[in-house]
Amino acid sequence: MNFGFSEEQELLRAEVRKFLDQNASIEETRKIVESQEGFDRHLWNRMAELGWVGLTMPEQHGGMGLGLVTLLVVLEETGRSLFPSPLISTVIAAKAIERFGNDEQQARWLPGLADGSQVATFALLEQSDDLAAEGIELTSTRDGDDVLLRGRKLYVPDACTANLIVVAVRSGADPEAVSLVVVESDAAGLEATDLPAMDLSKRLGKIDFSDVRVPAASVLGSPGTAWPAIRYLIDLGAALVTAETVGAAEQANQITVDFAKERIQFGSPIGRFQGVKHPLAEMYVDIESYKSLIYYAFWALDEGEDGAALAISRAKAYASETFPEAGINGVQLHGGVGYTWEYDIQLYLKRGKWMRPMFGDANYHYDRIASLGGL
Amino acid sequence: MDFQLSTEEEAFRDEVRAFIEQNLPSDSDRFNPAALANWNQKAREARYIGFAWPKDVGGGGGSIMQQVILKEEMAKVKAPSLGTCFMGLAWVGPSIIQYGNEKQKQQYIPEILDGAYQWCTGYSEPDSGSDLASLKCKCVRDGDEYVVNGQKIWTSIAMWSKMIILLVRTETEVDQKHDGITCLLVPMDDPGIEVRPIRNMGGGAVFAEVFFNEVRVPVENRLGAEGQGWQVTISALANERSSIAEVYGLTRKMEDVKQLARETRRAGKRAIDIPSVRRRILRAEMKIEAMRLNGQRFLTKQLKGEPLGSETSINKLHRAALEVELGELAVEINGSAGTLTKGSDEAPDDGAWAQFALGWPEVVIGGGTPNIQKNIIAERILGLPKD
């Protein structure tokens, strides 16, 4: 029995921490997010060289072939720093290609993802903002050796920076007749646009497909059967987002704790008052608790355990209910300075806005728990 | 990460299962004193009572993992408790093992393991509850004896106990209120001790006030050194660590609440189909699962030989909230009938839910209140200043 990380994993955490402290201080991050692309390609390439981008990708395609639990320690740290990068998007897209693509497709796309030269994302949601199969309306029509894609994807993470887009498309009238197609972003008729959003450290965009022509060989698996694969990708996405949220929430709480030790009112640090210390203690309890749930979920994913989806939904529901509150509490406990652009706590409040609906909010995941657990 | 058991651990699990197979009283015998006595005797022979204690005092010398396995297997089959001397097993025994002299160990430990009689716990006083270290129960040495005068309160099962583990103040002029406290092991049959049961809001009387009037206690009944009572108490309470039994208890309650919600109809629907009820059930289940996994993380720490500290307050806070929530949820699901107690056909489950909904203070107040747990986390883990 060991519900903890290995020595190698702890070493990796320390390495990532050091890298981020040196290269992605919060001042640096504030600069990066205001740049055109919203992330730093130079840092991205260095992370790829260190093997962190390809951590979970297969060895024969340039990855490290490690489990998701190892990636978890990286995500906790990138989350802690609010580090802006398309890591989660790229990992999801790579998993889609690895698990549902054939050998040829893997050999074609994975090496570029593992070495950082290509960025990828997963485009799922549309106008309906519905995570169910019915929400996928973007049409794909067979035309000789190609398929033609028409429609619009919304709320796509890293839409403007991705070179490769794994797109969920409709290929028939049956609700679950959906497919996954890999599209290169320079395809004719494809246009990605940034959607200005609260959290500057996580870019969201829309992608218009105006009869984008892709070879049929870019469809992952057999057409019309991708719903289970998409379900898996939603679960995976929810898991990765929650893992980053562990680090982000810990840091939001730490920033507020540090402030509460320093700020003097009524002749003592405000952290002495229970109206200040108790919400911080409650937040600590919640963070530790969804941390346990998500750790277990990652393990279950790696082991292919049946309970993985249930575990992920519990963790994401818990995190979606509590992390946004940590940001709000944090700002409130700072008083006036918490409301300023200059103080960092507001950045975490905004991360809470981003993470809450990402791959399903609490409502979505409670429903999923009910359907998985037979309520 | 790895949740597998080793082969030795699996072998121990099989051993426990075989024990249960052979000795668990049948459902109809669950409250039959003779069957329970037999269960305890068999458990004693297998050294499952005091299983965590060292072998040389008569315990089982079980490893941490074996203790977990034993608790889990017992909880799964809703087995009767192992041993009957509840407080003796929970903290009096561990205190004696750690701080007692040879004579005390030989005298008391076997009796606790055998369940020869009950111990009760005399810590709280009318003016010293959360602020326990401020206690005042007066104790003056007179030759080979201590003379105790004062009052304790909320002393659970005092009226049925033969012994009390008592905290008294042997010194009043101290720099720190934690100093000057001494721990005594006192027979309850002393004529200077008066026990007055207190009725609780559920109607029963399980705790009591205990008055001490010129009670003479031989100095050899002191546990630990004079003035060391605070350490003795703290380290004994620290024995209550794992939350496995609590998690199983809550899981079982949760199943009962779900069953109730499936069977009860409100305004033409099953209660479980009411969105707010559903949400509350799912959220409670999520918290229980988080408690279970928190427990596994604490356990991992223990297995690595690291001491557990204030993080155990995490599960105490969850448990306190869940005890209240599950009772409230059940009573609300029952609607108007939920207000009824035992004694009419209309009372759901013959008033069992009403009784449960009036029972939470034992957990929520009895073991250190939520506010105190939050102070512990804020001050000892987050490092915020003491209030």
Ligand SMILES: Cc1cc2nc3c(=O)[nH]c(=O)nc-3n(C[C@H](O)[C@H](O)[C@H](O)COP(=O)(O)OP(=O)(O)OC[C@H]3O[C@@H](n4cnc5c(N)ncnc54)[C@H](O)[C@@H]3O)c2cc1C
């Ligand atoms: C069912 C039951 C069984 C018990 N059995 C025993 C027993 O066997 N032996 C024994 O010795 N004791 C026993 N107790 C007593 C129990 O330990 C105390 O009730 C408990 O420590 C709280 O003390 P109190 O009742 O004096 O409340 P107080 O300490 O007076 O607390 C009253 C309220 O004030 C709050 N409060 C107090 N201090 C602070 C603070 N610093 N910050 C914020 N809020 C604060 C508390 O949270 C609580 O809400 C039992 C209690 C119960 C309910």
